[in-house]
Each structure stands twice: as structure tokens, then as C-alpha cells.
Amino acid sequence: MKRYLASIVFLAACGSKAAPTTTTPPTGETGGSAAVATLPDVPFEQLDQDQRVEFMKQKVMPAMKPIFQNHDATKYAEFSCKTCHGEQAAQGHFDMPNADLPKLNFGDMSKYKKEDLEWMGKEVKPAMAKLLSLPEFTPENPKGFGCLHCHTQEQ
Ligand code: HEC
Ligand code: HEC
Numbered sequence: 001m002k003r004y005l006a007s008i009v010f011l012a013a014c015g016s017k018a019a020p021t022t023t024t025p026p027t028g029e030t031g032g033s034a035a036v037a038t039l040p041d042v043p044f045e046q047l048d049q050d051q052r053v054e055f056m057k058q059k060v061m062p063a064m065k066p067i068f069q070n071h072d073a074t075k076y077a078e079f080s081c082k083t084c085h086g087e088q089a090a091q092g093h094f095d096m097p098n099a100d101l102p103k104l105n106f107g108d109m110s111k112y113k114k115e116d117l118e119w120m121g122k123e124v125k126p127a128m129a130k131l132l133s134l135p136e137f138t139p140e141n142p143k144g145f146g147c148l149h150c151h152t153q154e155q
Pocket of ligand 1 (some may be wrong): 061083128148
């Protein structure tokens with residue numbers, strides 16, 4: 001609080017005579033970063049809805065975008081919330097798992113390319129688990145973060 005007051009005094013002292021024609025950049029353009037909310041250092045599930053959106057923007061997008069684009073730069077040229085959340089994202093819904101993603105049948109994955117499955121299993125899943133601070137799914141830890149947190153299963 002003291003700092004805050006001090007800076008107001010400082011600004012008032014230095015800025016009071018600034019003419020309206022000041023070259024200070026307009027807030028709209030450059031002020032954007034000032035609006036970035038600071039996220040509390042708690043697990044994802046303890047964040048409220050607005051904080052979850054912020055978390056996705058600040059942490060998930062920058063980490064996951066290269067993982068998708070390095071795998072297929074053309075297909076994932078436009079990497080967005082929609083890539084994972086599907087069409088519902090446009091309506092502000094982000095339910096997971098997302099039935100728009102390819103449906104998985106663990107008994108028969110032959111219709112998928114081996115390199116895609118490896119990319120999912122060795123890059124996408126561990127990276128996302130790490131972002132969410134969740135242990136990964138393993139046969140020993142079936143409650144961990146796995147494929148079915150994003151994908152649904154083939155009926
Ligand atoms: C790489 C995939 C991926 C991308 C890209 C992504 N998300 Fe998510 N999102 C997830 C996963 C996985 C969860 C579920 C996390 C959990 O429940 O532990 C999630 C959960 C959420 C939730 C919480 C949903 C709920 O039911 O509480 C919100 C809100 C959300 N995402 C918003 C966004 C927004 C906004 C963007 C774009 C800025 C975005 N997400 C981009 C994977 C992604
Ligand atoms: C963080 C969310 C997330 C997790 C976890 C995840 N996936 Fe995916 N998966 C995606 C997204 C997003 C795509 C891209 C869908 C698209 O291209 O429209 C995808 C695509 C795929 C594809 C289709 C690849 C193609 O190009 O045809 C397969 C198969 C797949 N995932 C399998 C898996 C398997 C198996 C696991 C677990 C080892 C897994 N995924 C974990 C989000 C996830």
C-alpha cells in the first residue's frame with residue numbers, strides 16, 4: 001500500500017504538467033499486458049472458472065502449441081482452444097473429455113498411425129499432465145491423467 005501511494009505521489013509530481021498532447025502510448029494497445037491476472041499457485045482444479053481460462057491462456061497454450069506444431073505444422077497451423085475443446089469453445093464451454101476429438105478404442109488402435117499414437121503418449125499426455133500438476137495415467141495408477149481426460153472412447 002505504501003508503495004502504491006508513493007507511486008501516485010510520484011506520478012502526480014512528475015505528470016501533473018503533462019500536456020494533453022503527451023506521447024504516452026494509449027492504454028488500449030500497449031496496456032494489454034497490465035491486465036494479465038496473476039494466478040495463485042494452486043492445483044488447476046482449485047482455480048475458479050476465470051482463473052482456469054487464464055491458466056489455459058498463460059500456461060497451456062504456450063506449452064502445447066509447439067508440441068502440436070512440431071508434429072504437424074500444416075494441420076495445427078491454427079492452434080487454439082478449439083484444437084482441444086472443439087466447437088463448444090466458441091460458446092464458452094470447455095468440457096473435457098471432448099467428444100469431437102478422435103474416439104479411441106484401446107482394443108484396436110490400428111486405424112491410427114503409430115507415430116501419432118507415440119506423439120500422443122510420449123509428448124501430449126505427459127506435457128498436459130505436467131501442466132496440470134497431475135500424475136500420469138499408468139496401469140498402476142489408473143486415476144492419473146490419461147488419454148481419456150481429453151478423448152472419449154468409441155462406443
Ligand atoms: C492442449 C489441449 C488444450 C488446449 C489447447 C486448451 N485446453 Fe482447456 N483444458 C484442457 C484439458 C485437458 C482440461 C481438463 C483439465 C482437468 O479437468 O484437469 C481443460 C480444461 C479447461 C477448462 C476447465 C473446464 C471445467 O470444466 O472446469 C477451461 C475453462 C478451459 N480448459 C479453457 C480453455 C481455453 C479458454 C483455452 C484456449 C485459450 C483452452 N482451454 C485451451 C486442454 C486444453
Ligand atoms: C491434452 C489432451 C489430449 C490427451 C491427453 C491426448 N490427446 Fe490425443 N489428441 C488430442 C488432440 C487435440 C488431437 C488432435 C485432434 C485433431 O487433429 O483435430 C488428438 C489426436 C489424437 C489422435 C489422432 C491423430 C491423427 O492425426 O489422426 C489419436 C489417435 C490420439 N489423439 C490418441 C491419443 C492417445 C492414445 C492418448 C493417450 C496416450 C491421447 N491421444 C492423449 C488431445 C489429447
